[in-house]
Amino acid sequence: MDIPLSDILRALRVVSIPTRTRFRGITTREAALVRGPEGWSEFSPFPEYSDAEAATWLAAAINFGWHPQPAPLRDTVAVNATVPAIAADRVAELLARFPGCHTVKVKVAEAGHTRDDDYARVLAVRRALGEDGNVRVDANGGWSVAEAEAALTRLAPLRLEYAEQPVATVAGLEALRARLAGSGLLIAADESVRKASDPLDVARRRAADILVVKAQPLGGIRAALRIAEQAGLPIVVSSALDTSVGLSMGALLAASLPTQDFAAGLGTAALLAGDVTEHPLLPVGGEIPVSRVTPSERMLDRFAATPERSLWWRERIVRCYTVLAERPAG
Numbered sequence: 001m002d003i004p005l006s007d008i009l010r011a012l013r014v015v016s017i018p019t020r021t022r023f024r025g026i027t028t029r030e031a032a033l034v035r036g037p038e039g040w041s042e043f044s045p046f047p048e049y050s051d052a053e054a055a056t057w058l059a060a061a062i063n064f065g066w067h068p069q070p071a072p073l074r075d076t077v078a079v080n081a082t083v084p085a086i087a088a089d090r091v092a093e094l095l096a097r098f099p100g101c102h103t104v105k106v107k108v109a110e111a112g113h114t115r116d117d118d119y120a121r122v123l124a125v126r127r128a129l130g131e132d133g134n135v136r137v138d139a140n141g142g143w144s145v146a147e148a149e150a151a152l153t154r155l156a157p158l159r160l161e162y163a164e165q166p167v168a169t170v171a172g173l174e175a176l177r178a179r180l181a182g183s184g185l186l187i188a189a190d191e192s193v194r195k196a197s198d199p200l201d202v203a204r205r206r207a208a209d210i211l212v213v214k215a216q217p218l219g220g221i222r223a224a225l226r227i228a229e230q231a232g233l234p235i236v237v238s239s240a241l242d243t244s245v246g247l248s249m250g251a252l253l254a255a256s257l258p259t260q261d262f263a264a265g266l267g268t269a270a271l272l273a274g275d276v277t278e279h280p281l282l283p284v285g286g287e288i289p290v291s292r293v294t295p296s297e298r299m300l301d302r303f304a305a306t307p308e309r310s311l312w313w314r315e316r317i318v319r320c321y322t323v324l325a326e327r328p329a330g
């Protein structure tokens with residue numbers, strides 16, 4: 001590890017920001033913000049992640065704050081709207097937070113929601129978007145192969161752009177693709193990339209048509225770009241429900257890829273009821289800008305985490321730093 005721990009901790013601020021609606025079971029998003037010579041950076045693995053997994057997110061934070069980044073090829077990034085597992089009658093109100101977005105990702109297969117709830121939510125999105133918009137679903141691996149086949153066959157008339165991580169494992173994705181062969185439905189891998197010991201396994205086994213690539217979980221922009229290049233598949237860049245600082249990392253990743261094949265899942269500032277800056281990277285005209293974000297003192301204070309949680313994050317950084325220091329370089 002080339003950057004001293006004391007440098008990383010020097011400007012540390014921890015925030016706790018309420019979400020507007022429950023998202024993957026959470027109602028507040030905690031994030032640690034750090035500042036290096038290149039600018040502000042973010043470390044925000046979800047609290048339940050192990051130190052071994054979170055250490056890769058720390059590598060991303062250090063890389064973005066302390067090392068030069070690639071020059072962006074575009075100055076804005078088209079983004080999708082993200083619809084959490086909400087009731088269908090709340091879809092229109094939620095989509096209003098994503099002005100100009102013609103692509104919508106809908107969460108499905110979440111605990112506590114039936115397949116009818118999922119169908120009604122996706123139908124409400126298709127109706128709100130009209131025939132020209134793109135609708136994708138994300139099951140976060142929540143279906144078995146048989147459940148995925150049944151649910152996706154039912155959703156097919158609503159014309160899905162793709163289904164993200166319909167089942168949990170790479171072997172499951174392979175089996176599902178075999179069952180859906182000829183249907184024209186595309187499968188994207190997310191957890192099978194960002195949580196895998198080998199993020200390229202899914203591409204090598206041709207178990208997905210598209211890869212979802214996230215900057216923080218993959219160890220930073222350059223690491224994610226390498227994976228995208230080696231995979232040789234179309235890429236969707238997405239967020240980790242970051243603050244606008246983490247979103248700026250994702251936006252630079254998306255703008256550094258040779259082409260943007262799909263709208264990026266980087267509109268998620270709209271799912272938070274606050275941010276670290278008065279100028280959050282909210283979607284405008286279906287896009288967010290590609291630029292560094294500097295948090296404001298006022299917003300860092302307003303959403304400051306409790307001293308106990310701040311200490312927890314500080315200690316987590318120390319532990320993850322140790323994990324990184326012991327990890328072979330590469």
Ligand SMILES: O=C(O)CCC(=O)C1=CC=C[C@@H](O)[C@@H]1C(=O)O
Pocket residue numbers: 024080081082105138140190238239240241264265266268
């Ligand atoms: O891709 C998007 O539209 C938004 C980001 C998003 O869906 C996610 C962010 C953070 C955690 C994940 O569970 C989730 C995802 O699975 O892609």
Ligand SMILES: [Mg+2]
Pocket residue numbers: 138140164165190191212
């Ligand atoms: Mg996903």
